[in-house]
Amino acid sequence: MDSVNLKAKQKRTAGQKHGDLRMVLLREGLSLLDSQGVEGVTIRAVARNAGVAHSAPANHFPSKRVMLTAIAAKIFAELADLTIEAVTDLADKPEEAIQAFAETCFQFAFDTPNRYQLLWQRQLIDQDDTALATEMDRVYSALLSLLRQDQVKHRVDIETDAIAIWSMIHGYISMRLDGNFEAAKDTVTNLPRHKAILLSLIDGIYYRDS
Amino acid sequence: MDSVNLKAKQKRTAGQKHGDLRMVLLREGLSLLDSQGVEGVTIRAVARNAGVAHSAPANHFPSKRVMLTAIAAKIFAELADLTIEAVTDLADKPEEAIQAFAETCFQFAFDTPNRYQLLWQRQLIDQDDTALATEMDRVYSALLSLLRQDQVKHRVDIETDAIAIWSMIHGYISMRLDGNFEAAKDTVTNLPRHKAILLSLIDGIYYRDS
DNA sequence: GAATTATATGGACAGTGTCAATTTGAAAGC
DNA sequence: GCTTTCAAATTGACACTGTCCATATAATTC
Numbered sequence: 001m002d003s004v005n006l007k008a009k010q011k012r013t014a015g016q017k018h019g020d021l022r023m024v025l026l027r028e029g030l031s032l033l034d035s036q037g038v039e040g041v042t043i044r045a046v047a048r049n050a051g052v053a054h055s056a057p058a059n060h061f062p063s064k065r066v067m068l069t070a071i072a073a074k075i076f077a078e079l080a081d082l083t084i085e086a087v088t089d090l091a092d093k094p095e096e097a098i099q100a101f102a103e104t105c106f107q108f109a110f111d112t113p114n115r116y117q118l119l120w121q122r123q124l125i126d127q128d129d130t131a132l133a134t135e136m137d138r139v140y141s142a143l144l145s146l147l148r149q150d151q152v153k154h155r156v157d158i159e160t161d162a163i164a165i166w167s168m169i170h171g172y173i174s175m176r177l178d179g180n181f182e183a184a185k186d187t188v189t190n191l192p193r194h195k196a197i198l199l200s201l202i203d204g205i206y207y208r209d210s
Numbered sequence: 211m212d213s214v215n216l217k218a219k220q221k222r223t224a225g226q227k228h229g230d231l232r233m234v235l236l237r238e239g240l241s242l243l244d245s246q247g248v249e250g251v252t253i254r255a256v257a258r259n260a261g262v263a264h265s266a267p268a269n270h271f272p273s274k275r276v277m278l279t280a281i282a283a284k285i286f287a288e289l290a291d292l293t294i295e296a297v298t299d300l301a302d303k304p305e306e307a308i309q310a311f312a313e314t315c316f317q318f319a320f321d322t323p324n325r326y327q328l329l330w331q332r333q334l335i336d337q338d339d340t341a342l343a344t345e346m347d348r349v350y351s352a353l354l355s356l357l358r359q360d361q362v363k364h365r366v367d368i369e370t371d372a373i374a375i376w377s378m379i380h381g382y383i384s385m386r387l388d389g390n391f392e393a394a395k396d397t398v399t400n401l402p403r404h405k406a407i408l409l410s411l412i413d414g415i416y417y418r419d420s
Numbered sequence: 421g422a423a424t425t426a427t428a429t430g431g432a433c434a435g436t437g438t439c440a441a442t443t444t445g446a447a448a449g450c
Numbered sequence: 451g452c453t454t455t456c457a458a459a460t461t462g463a464c465a466c467t468g469t470c471c472a473t474a475t476a477a478t479t480c
Contacts, residue, residue, distance in 0.1 A: 021458085037333065038333065039333055042435085042437085043436080044435080044437085052459070052460090053460045053461070054437095054460090055437095055438080055439085055459080056460075058437095058438075058459095059457080059458055060458095063437080064436095064437065064438090117332075120384065120385075120388060122387070122389070123247060123248065123249055127389045127390070128389070136390070155398065155399070155409060155410060156396045156398050156399055156406045156407075156409060156410060157396050157397045159403075160396045160398075160399075160403055160406045160407055161410065163382065163391060163403060163407055164378065164382075164406075164410050166381070166385070167377075167378050167382035167385060168374065168377050168378040168411075170384060170385060171376070171377035171378055171379065171380040171381025171382070172373065172381070174330065174380060174381065175330075175373075175377060175380060177332070178330060178332045179332070179337045179338070180337070186367050187367045189365070189370075193369075193370055193373060196366045197373055197377060199365060199366060200366060200370075200371065200374050200411060200415050201374065201378075201410060201411050201414050202414065203365065203413075203414035204409070204410035204412065204413035205410050205414070231428090252466085253467080253468065253469090254466080254467070254468085262428070263428060263429045263430070264430090264468095265428080265430080265431095265468095265469080266427080268428095268468095268469075268470085269426075269427055269428070273469080274467095274469090
C-alpha cells in the first residue's frame with residue numbers, strides 16, 4: 001500500500017486533470033504526425049485532440065519547438081531500440097551488421113516517413129536538446145561500436161567510416177522520401193537499390209583479396 | 211527599332227508597375243532566405259521588401275508553395291551551373307571528377323546553407339514542378355554522365371553508383387547543416403572528413419590492383 | 421478616345437503561436 | 451475539517467500568417 005501511494009504521488013502532481021496530460025499530448029502529437037504530416041501537428045490541434053483548451057499545452061511545453069523536440073526524442077528512442085536490437089549478435093560479422101543497421105533504418109523510414117522526416121527538421125526542433133541528443137547518440141553509437149569491434153584495418157578512421165555509412169543511409173532515405181528516386185533493383189546485382197548502394201561503400205571499407 | 215519594340219513588348223505586359231515584379235519578388239525572396247532562413251520568407255515580408263501590397267505577389271504566384279518552388283528552381287539552376295563547370299574537362303579522370311562534383315556541392319551548401327536546405331523541404335516546395343525538376347536533373351545528369359563516360363567495369367549499375375555518390379554527399383551535408391557533425395579531419399588520411407568519406411566509396415566503385 | 425485585360429490595392433477571414441489574467445482543484449499545513 | 455497554496459487549465463486577446471474578394475489602376479488593343 002505504501003508503494004502504491006508513492007506511485008500515485010509521483011504520477012499525479014497538483015492540479016492535474018488528466019493524470020498525465022504531457023503524455024497524452026505527445027501521443028496525440030505522434031498520431032497527428034503520422035496521419036497529417038508535420039504540418040498537421042499544431043499546438044491547437046494537439047490540444048483539441050487531447051480534449052483540452054488551446055493553451056493548456058503551454059504548461060508542459062513552453063513553445064511549439066519544445067513540443068516537437070520532445071516528440072522527435074521519442075521517435076529517436078524508437079529508432080535506437082530497433083537498430084540496437086538489429087545489430088545484436090552480429091558483432092563478429094561487421095559487414096552483415098552494417099547491412100542490418102541500414103536495413104532497419106530504411107524500413108523505419110519507409111514505414112513511418114513522417115516520423116523519420118521530423119528527426120531532421122532543424123528549424124522545427126532543437127538539435128541541442130539533451131534528451132534528443134541522447135537518443136540520437138544511441139543510434140550513432142550502435143553503428144560506431146560495431147565498427148570498433150572488428151579488427152580489420154580501415155583506410156580511414158573509424159569515425160569517418162561511421163559518418164560515411166550514416167551519411168549514405170540518411171541521404172538515400174532523404175531523397176527517396178522526397179520522391180527523387182523510385183524503389184528499383186540494381187540491374188547488375190539484382191538487389192534492391194538501397195542494398196546495392198551499400199555494397200560499394202562496404203567494398204571500399206573492407207579490403208578484399210580475391 | 212522594331213526589335214526594341216518587340217523586346218519591350220515581351221518584357222512589359224499590361225498593368226505592370228515595376229516592369230517585372232515577379233523577378234523582384236524572387237530576388238527579395240532569395241535575400242530573405244539568405245538572411246533569415248526559410249522561416250523569414252513569408253509572402254507578406256517579400257511584398258514589403260519589394261514595396262508592394264501584401265497581396266500583390268498573388269498575381270505572379272498562386273500560392274506560397276509556388277513561390278518557394280520558383281526560388282528553389284533558381285537555386286538548383288545555380289548549383290547545376292557550378293557542378294557542370296566543375297566537372298568540365300575531367301571526363302577522362304572520373305575519380306577526380308567525382309571529387310570535384312562533391313567539392314562543389316559541399317562548398318555551395320556550406321557557403322549558402324539556407325539555399326541548400328530549401329531544395330529539400332518537400333512540404334514547402336513542389337518536387338513535381340517542371341522547372342524545378344529540370345534544374346535538379348541537370349545536377350544529377352552531370353554526375354551520371356561523368357560516370358557513363360568512363361569505361362571501368364562497375365560492381366553495380368551506373369545509376370546505382372550515381373545514387374550512392376549523390377546520397378552520401380547529400381546525407382553528409384544534411385547532417386552537417388543540422389549540426390550533427392563538426393568539420394574535422396580524418397586522422398588517418400589527414401583529409402577533411404567530407405573528402406575522406408568519399409574515398410571509401412570511390413575505392414569501392416573503382417577496382418584497384420595494387 | 422474607348423474597351424479590355426492583366427496587375428495592384430485594401431479589406432476581410434480563419435488559423436496559427438504566444439502571452440496575460442483568471443479560475444479551478446488537488447495537495448499541504450494548521 | 452478548514453484554510454492556504456500553488457501548479458494546472460481556461461478564457462480572451464494580440465500580432466502574424468496565407469488566401470480570398472471586390473475594387474481601382476494602368477497599359478495595350480481596337
